[in-house]
Amino acid sequence: MKKFVCTVCGYIHVGDNPPEVCPLCNVGPEYFKEVEEDNNEEVSNNILDKVQYKRFIVDNKEKENDVVTSFYLKPVTKEKLVSHKPGQFISIKPIKEEEKSEEVRQYSLSMKPGEDFYRISVKKEDKGLISSYLHDKVNVGEEVYITDPLGTFVLKDSNKPLVFISAGIGITPVMSMLYEALDKNRKVIFVQVVQNSKLQTFKKEIKNLSNENNNLKTVIFYGDPLESDKLGVDYDISGRITQQWIKDNLPKNGDFYFCGPLGFMKLIYDSLKSMDIEEESINYEMFGPSANLANI
Template sequence: MLTEQQKEIIKSTAPVLREHGTKITSRFYNLLFENHPELLNIFNQANQKQGKQQQALANSIIAAAEHIEQLEEIMPVVEQIAHKHRSIGVTADQYPIVGENLLQAIADVLGENATDDILNAWKDAYEVIANIFIEVEANMYEQAELQEGGWEGYKDFYVAQKVKESDVITSFYLRPVDQMPLPTFNPGQYISLKVTIPGETYTHVRQYSLSNKPNEECYRISIKREADYDPNGIVSNFMHEQVNEGDTIPISAPAGDFTLDVTNAKPLVLIGAGVGVTPMMSMIHTVVKEQPNRPVTFIHAVRDEQVQAFKTEVENLMTNHHHINPLTVYSNPINDQQLKHHEQGYITKEWLELNIRNFNSEFYFCGPTPFMESLIQSLTELGVTSDQVHYEFFGPKEPLNAPTYA
């Protein structure tokens, strides 16, 4: 329990910590990996290099501390992070390690301004926050393990089928090696896979959304080969080039709170940009099966037909569901043929106004951050409210530079 005096210290020093945020978080990660190199097995090093994760972890601890008197207000955020932690395999005994190194980083950066009272207050606040995470995650671990076909941590799956979906996206159909039944999942959820790449010192963990519907014989993930920037994406290239039918990979049970509510009958708008279409595939398959009368607008924003995955799969779904309106927006179409039935350009407010029949819909989307920012901006201007909007990041959750909702 924190004393009233400690709560006051936390509230008055949180702005100072925020001001030194980047310094503290950089110092924190240096210390963490210096003292515990084994943690390099679970942290995504590309996110580290790009500074995304630094922003996410320690800043969220400071944000939580700012809410120390009303921690219930941050529970939705705790749940979202806890899903990611559970999926990756973060354990209760790792919390004190993060705590110690964070405290050391605060002490190093604040120097002589870090009095014993301040450091003790932050130590205790961290413990309160960590215990909340540990409890939420313990429940999630239990649920993942105890559900039908569930398991603890990672379990070996083999690639039953590897299917090229476009020039850049390939699907992997995964089945458990132990032949146990597959746990169901909510459309929109992801799994983590852990790969050991020859020549690499550490394992690499990445998340992939499930792109088929629940209750099938396999989990399907669909991976874009990241080869547009230097260096190439390590796991996606490994999966495309080195992992073949029959090979095994350890994966964790499905997780995530970006999920389709199938009890809601409002019209549905699914929007995927590029490979962000994968969770939308799980959602559209599920709606076809479970909500045959629910109107669905399925929008795929993609560079051109060569890199577009699932076009035929979506069109085929229309035979079993008469309320699907599939639309593609090509940013850089290769030829006029593609434009016969589709649009060229980007999804703008004007485009949405012309193409969305009913703004009293539920909107689910996933894509690069600037795409999601622009979409939220447009939807807000068109009168869509925050409770109608659901989105997923294919990386650490970032603050969106978009309006807050009325």
């Protein structure tokens, strides 16, 4: 039997193939690395060194909307942060002694690369053990365990126009990519799909970036606008994003990055394929078990 180590949380799996889902951190098989029998201990230790958890302090906690809160994290030891690639995530777990859970969760880094802090923006899920813990029990000045940045959903160098499309909390990795793209003066179309202003994450931040960058075009969809939401001010289009809108409004020569609920991502993927967009220009991130959208 073979042995595989999760490069996110260090879980060790024994079997002919890596598991479809890591039972500790929920990442897919692409995050597992096989450990060779002849250097089993050495390789395992090297991998675990890379995913070593570090003590970070919550430097600030900021409510983004009714369900999302951002946590600004700084290392307890004041060490220099490992700079993340836009789109990467960190793994996080509780540190309080009374918390016996070994549960681990991943949250995308949502800030501009190169800052002296990490920012994760967490949606509170009804049955989310870690998200509820962070929202309800972790306050400014308290500590958590996190890893260095991880993940392969990252912004690639290209001269093509960039299109970012997000729904709900899927905006978090895309937000970091947006900062990087604007710094490099790339032409960007930024599409955000949400229910309404009460559930729109980074509303002011996006509007400020739009006002400051002529190379950024934003398109905001509100699926269920509030009576107080103003068309042309708070949002641009009422209703859901559709395949027809994608075909009529997005470039065929672009690089596409998208993240959100599975049904939304399937719609985006199928729409892009119907436009004959090459696979190498289609980039997406799954929150939870990995899957190939072509096979869904």
